[in-house]
Amino acid sequence: MMEVKAQFKNTGISARKVRVIMDMVRGKSVKEALVMLKYATSPSAQVVAKAVKSAAANAENNYSMEYDNLKIVKIFADDAPMLKRYQPRARGSADQILKRSSHITVVVEEQED
Numbered sequence: 001m002m003e004v005k006a007q008f009k010n011t012g013i014s015a016r017k018v019r020v021i022m023d024m025v026r027g028k029s030v031k032e033a034l035v036m037l038k039y040a041t042s043p044s045a046q047v048v049a050k051a052v053k054s055a056a057a058n059a060e061n062n063y064s065m066e067y068d069n070l071k072i073v074k075i076f077a078d079d080a081p082m083l084k085r086y087q088p089r090a091r092g093s094a095d096q097i098l099k100r101s102s103h104i105t106v107v108v109e110e111q112e113d
Contacts (some may be wrong), residue, residue, distance in 0.1 A: 001109045003073060004063055006055035008104040013044045015077040015102035021048050022075045022104075030056045030070040030108060048075075048104060055106040065110045074107040 011018065021044050025033035030052060037049040052072065059065040080101035086094045 001111075002063060002065070003107050003109050004055060004059040004065070005105065005107045006051055006058050007106075008047065008051040008054070010080050011044075011047050011102050011104060013047060013102060014100035015079050016100075017042070018044045018048060018077040018102055018104060021045050022077060025052070025072060026075050028072055029111075030072060031068065033072055048106075051075075051104045051106045052108075055108045059108050059110070069110045069112075070108045071111045072106060073109045075105070077102045077104050079103075 021037070021040060021042055024040070025036055025048070028036070033052055034049055037045045037052070052075075055072075056067060056070050059070055060067050080103050082101065083099035085097040085099060087097055089095050
């Protein structure tokens, strides 16, 4: 079977928060996953949904796969570069603030019925 991939880079959401949503849709069909993501309460669900839609569109337009038969085979989040900021603290010291980001990768495949 042919695997089709889509990446969403530098999301602005930490990988740890996105992985919770990803675990929910891993292994599901694209249609089922998008319905689940639509009603998920987490803001990161919209970002994951966008990546899933992109992978489905790639499969449909570039490889002529049937949208109804697409299934999420792999979905994962990797750490992206962090924005480093400083916050002043007592006695002239400073604490580092790490604004984490992630790269989301979705791989879909056409399933035979």
